[in-house]
Amino acid sequence: MKTEFIDIADAMATGVLMLTQSLDIQYMNASAEILFGSSIRRMEGKPYQRLLKEDILGWVLEKSVDTREVQSLRELHFTTSHDGIVIADIVVSPMLIDGELDAVLIELYRIDQQLRITQEETLLSQLQTTQSLVRGMAHEIKNPLGGLRGAAQLLETELPSPELREYTSIIISEADRLQVLVDRMSGSQSPTIQEDINIHEVLERVRKLVSVDIPSKVNIRFDYDPSIPEMRADKDKLIQIVLNMVVNALKAVGNEGEVIFKTRVIRRFLMNQKIHRLVLKLQIIDNGVGIPEEIKDKVFFPMVSGSADGTGLGLSIAQSLANAHDGLIEFQSTPGDTRFTLLLPIQAQE
Template identity: 50%
Template sequence: SGVRLLLEFRPIDAQLRVAREEQLLHQQQANRELIRNLAHEIKNPLGGIRGSAQLLQHELDDPQLREFTDVIIAEADRLQDLMNRLLSSHSMMRPAPLNIHDVLERVRRLILAEFPQLSIRRDYDLSLPELTADREQLIQATLNIVRNAAQALEGHGEILLRTRIARQVTLAKRRFKLALELQVIDNGPGIPAEIRDKIFYPLVSGRDGGSGLGLSLAQSFIEQHQGMIDVDSRPGRTCFSILLPISERT
């Protein structure tokens, strides 16, 4: 009877996994459309803000006051670049063979420079094959996730970067022979229960002063690579899991 029960539960587990993947896919698509709409609304007035700051700068003789217009112009340019990335299509991707561990080491260096008291451990599967992907998008997506963990830890605590191979994976209703599994695990307080199911929604943040765009942008970049991102969180352990296809579809 034990064998029969095992055989009966396996299809149920598979159905639950497929249902979860479909739910995440629909959420990603809805988030992407909302992000694009938000980006359009934000982008339109940015040119006016920047232009007005430039005009004001020409009228100011006090160098100290001109420092303020410099800040406005620089921030407008930064936001303009972010909006362009949010609005970029698949055609703007620059896929090339890369080693995921090179990406993770770049992210690790950036985060440790920003949070020097943080501990970032690595558990890499060095046998992983190369991945064809947009290097800058993967850096930005991973950076946003790791920075989110570092901020939740308030710069103190431990983050684990783990890579593994996954086999026979379904992503966006497509079956792949091999996929990369990347996990970002922290020992922080966990995601508040009231936003746990909405953590990838634009403008949703568990931190005062957070923009709520970092994880949405990460999800968008992962989705453009036909991948999937999910999170499991409880007090003392939060794990962001990313799946990215490696091999051709079976």
């Protein structure tokens, strides 16, 4: 294989695979190695199905080989050990020498990253809109609520009978409960306290908090990357973020199912319109019922919940806290496989 071709292919952002006539892997460029999390040294001579198992791709390859024509495939979904589910447009080109098939070239143009950026922009726009709306509404509620509670306290001192004072006590307690609800809707206003933390210690704390009420047939499993370095974050707020994600997962599985705590590191990741050298990818995965289609677009809005007994504030607050750390929460959900992903930049320790 010519050195010039290798140099050009390795400089491309597009993943490139070259297959032999028998459709075994002959070459992978650097982008393909990163995409699949494997090197050409390990994959050379192996059938292409070791990387791409999708039947429809096999059909496209066979058609390209038979007709000696370029074939394309739009929005192929496939799974990699490195990035999970990937969406790409694929172009298959037969390489001919004197009219005879010499090799088959596969080009993979990732489109899921652009889709993710679009989704991220939508989530951030939703967050800013809801925060502004909710905080304005909370301010308007607090003033008359304080007056209502104060009037009930004054009335309580004037009432002669304990039976009548019981009613004012109810008014005061319900006003206090509403005050707590308004504060939760507004989100935490306390400053972020940065300290060096180990993310797995945070997850272990959350596990202990929820383990008391877990049904016997619900299993919590761990899939950790032990190489993740310590990071700068507010430990209490990070616990609150993860706890909200885990509680939702436990509600989704009910009395029987599995919840997985998974951690990975992503390198050179674009988030919030900035390239981060290292990003924590923390996933809470459950095999529960999934998120109803009708609320998927507004799952991070306040007062939106898929649970009959939920307040719909947990994910809204978690998203606000993640944003305060320059991070983001994303999700994918189908019945039997729901993944909430917390993405946080890993800042160097001071």
